[in-house]
Amino acid sequence: MDDPAVPASGIGDTLVDWYDTAARDLPWRRPGVDPWAVLVSEVMLQQTPVARVEPVWHAWVARWPTPADLAAASPAEVIRAWGKLGYPRRALRLRETAVALVERHGGAVPADVAALEALPGIGTYTARAVACFGHGRPQPVVDTNVRRVVARLVHGRAEAGTARAADLADVAALAPADRDRAVRFSVAAMELGALVCVARTPRCAVCPVRDRCAWRLAGSPAADGPPRRVQRFAGTDRQVRGRLLDVLRGAEGPVPASALDDAWGEAVQRGRCLDSLLADGLVEQTADGRFALPA
DNA sequence: CAACCGTGGCG
């Protein structure tokens, strides 16, 4: 009856069992962490490594334990508390989300994916992550880790292509039927990509599904498409904006324009970046012409 | 859809 060639359980169940033994003990995964704290963690984790998020997340959930608390904070406070996590517009949008939660959802975090996606800074990934990890709703959750896992495991390709709507269906097809296990599967797939099925040197020797991996069964072929281009940073507006904002974060109050000259020597680019920070609401100009974080 | 939006650690 038992065919030894057929695995005892599905890939999804195997990943859940692996997760139970191999998962990291991350603070936002502990029992009792509410959906708001999960939402904060998910926004911070957008393009930012776990190690840098942890201390900032602890500070935020202690200081602003509910959406109403954050909604009452000033942009300046929020930008300062964001520190050097990067992409500081996320901090602004998180505050705007807190305001929207107070105004539209009675200060609570909705469990409905469409309602979550309507919030500023909350997209396809984060909405499902909050519904799933924050509220325990079974949802396919697709981040860069999961797309890489699916590309290899299911499609036999070395790398994931550009994100597509079909990614959600690919992941949903792997999920266990059981509701509770489906929720854990969503974290498990991400964890596999973060710890084992990593981008550069995958640790196939310790992979729980190595015997069912299409990429490995195909002989681990190299990526075929054109090499994906990495964004430059040195000398870009992103770097300049970061330097300018760093000056203002470190200042007690408003600073004169001359205080920003040291941040970046080239005046044209410096001016353009200052303008864009003003347009983004990350900086404001005082009546006397100085610059500061928005009060 | 490709470009843009920060920052820092690691191989």
Place this chain on the structure above:
DNA sequence: TCGCCAAGGTT
């Protein structure tokens, strides 16, 4: 040393 990469979202 320096390019690669990290729980994306918006335009």
